[in-house]
Amino acid sequence: MPGPGTPRAGPAGARRASGWNTWLWPAIAVVMALAIVGLLVFRSASGMRVRLLVASVAG
Known part of the structure; x- marks a missing residue:
């Protein structure tokens, strides 16, 4: 049973729920x-190289 915040099918329902959809789905995706990415880095043998690459890109 869908909750009160569940968007209905169709563009009208999606537009009505866009108030929380605009931040909820990007947050879930991130x-x-x-x-x-964390699983891949920690499980891979070259995790240190990936971490250095990420640090150089982020820094």
């Missing part, structure tokens, strides 16, 4: 991307 968290999932960080989790996947």
